[in-house]
Amino acid sequence: GQQVMQIPQYQHVQEGEDFTTYCNSSTTLSNIQWYKQRPGGHPVFLIQLVKSGEVKKQKRLTFQFGEAKKNSSLHITATQTTDVGTYFCAGMDNYGQNFVFGPGTRLSVLP
Amino acid sequence: ETGVTQTPRHLVMGMTNKKSLKCEQHLGHNAMYWYKQSAKKPLELMFVYNFKEQTENNSVPSRFSPECPNSSHLFLHLHTLQPEDSALYLCASSQDWTWGSLGEQYFGPGTRLTVT
Numbered sequence: 503g504q505q506v507m508q509i510p511q512y513q514h515v516q517e518g519e520d521f522t523t524y525c526n527s528s529t530t531l532s533n534i535q536w537y538k539q540r541p542g543g544h545p546v547f548l549i550q551l552v553k554s555g556e557v558k559k560q561k562r563l564t565f566q567f568g569e570a571k572k573n574s575s576l577h578i579t580a581t582q583t584t585d586v587g588t589y590f591c592a593g594m595d596n597y598g599q600n601f602v603f604g605p606g607t608r609l610s611v612l613p
Numbered sequence: 614e615t616g617v618t619q620t621p622r623h624l625v626m627g628m629t630n631k632k633s634l635k636c637e638q639h640l641g642h643n644a645m646y647w648y649k650q651s652a653k654k655p656l657e658l659m660f661v662y663n664f665k666e667q668t669e670n671n672s673v674p675s676r677f678s679p680e681c682p683n684s685s686h687l688f689l690h691l692h693t694l695q696p697e698d699s700a701l702y703l704c705a706s707s708q709d710w711t712w713g714s715l716g717e718q719y720f721g722p723g724t725r726l727t728v729t
Contacts, residue, residue, distance in 0.1 A: 506655075533715065544615075544703060544720040545656070590656065594715050599669075601715055603656035 504529045504595050508604035516612050521578040523607035525591035532594045534567055534574045539606070540587040548576075548589075581611045616640040617721035619704050625727045626694065634689040634724050636704030644710040645687040646718065647679060651700035662687060663710040694728045701725050 505528040515521050525534065533552045537545035549558055551567035551574060558565045564577045574591055588606040595602075617638045626632050638645065647659040661669035662681040676698075678690040687704055705718040 535715065535718075544722050545705075545718075546615075547717045547719070550715075550717065592656075598711075601658055603658075605655040 504593075504600045504602050506591060506593055506602045506604040508589075508591060508607050510607055511605065512608045512610070514610045514612065515581050517583060518580050521581050521585070521609055523576050523589050523591075523609075525574045525576075525593075525604050527572045527593050527602075529572070530596050531571050532596050532598060534571075534591055534593045536565060536574075536576055537590045537592065537603075538587050539590065543587075545590060578609075581609070583611050583613055585609060586611050615719045615721065617704060617706055617719050619702075619721040619724050621724060622722065623725045623727075625729060626691070627729055628694060628696070630694075631690070631692040633691065634702055634704075634726075636687040636689075636721055638685055638687075638704075638706040638719070638721075640706060640719060642706040642708055642719075643684050644707045644716075645681060645684070646705040646707075647677075647687065647689050648703040648705060648720075649700050650703055650723070656703070660689075661710055668710060691726075694726075696728050699726055699728045 507526045509524050535550045536548040539545045549565050555569045556567040562579045566575045588608045590606045592603040620635045644663045649657045659673045660679040665681050676693050680688040701723045703723045704721040707716040707718045
């Protein structure tokens with residue numbers, strides 16, 4: 503079945519450093535979403551990417567969807583302590599039948 | 614506050630008990646979802662309801678029984694659970710579930726379930 507993997511599993515950065523998490527799917531995706539979950543909280547939608555090679559920016563966050571629509575990345579520039587949390591990618595397969603979350607990347611930001 | 618509420622927030626139940634989780638959304642959405650989040654596995658989509666019709670059941674054991682009486686309410690009925698079913702159960706909603714484009718999902722705060 504469809505599998506979605508994320509690396510790294512954990513990332514510790516100093517405040518002000520950049521951070522990137524990568525998401526890889528075993529199958530081609532029709533779209534991919536990114537969510538953020540703060541400790542003790544629930545997932546909050548960040549963005550959805552649909553087109554091959556698509557790049558979207560939200561302030562310090564840059565999201566990219568791979569040309570083959572099997573991978574994606576989230577890059578945070580100059581991290582802040584408010585960026586702490588777990589970042590999940592989630593993808594819908596090309597048949598529109600399976601929606602699978604990755605295991606997440608847990609980000610810690612040291613002040 | 615996302616517009617999706619869940620009750621109870623915490624639940625402890627024995628393996629022989631029957632309980633229900635409730636979810637309500639105030640966003641006018643047509644699709645609602647149940648997810649399971651445990652420490653050892655990624656978020657797992659359990660059930661999808663689109664316009665009150667169940668469209669997805671991802672091989673969930675029959676001890677979990679969903680019910681969607683209208684597009685604003687979703688229940689998860691639990692009976693004879695196992696300790697490994699202990700997890701955070703999250704409800705979510707989105708505008709609808711369509712092929713190729715799921716849309717933004719709004720999650721509730723979750724019910725922390727412990728099965729003893």
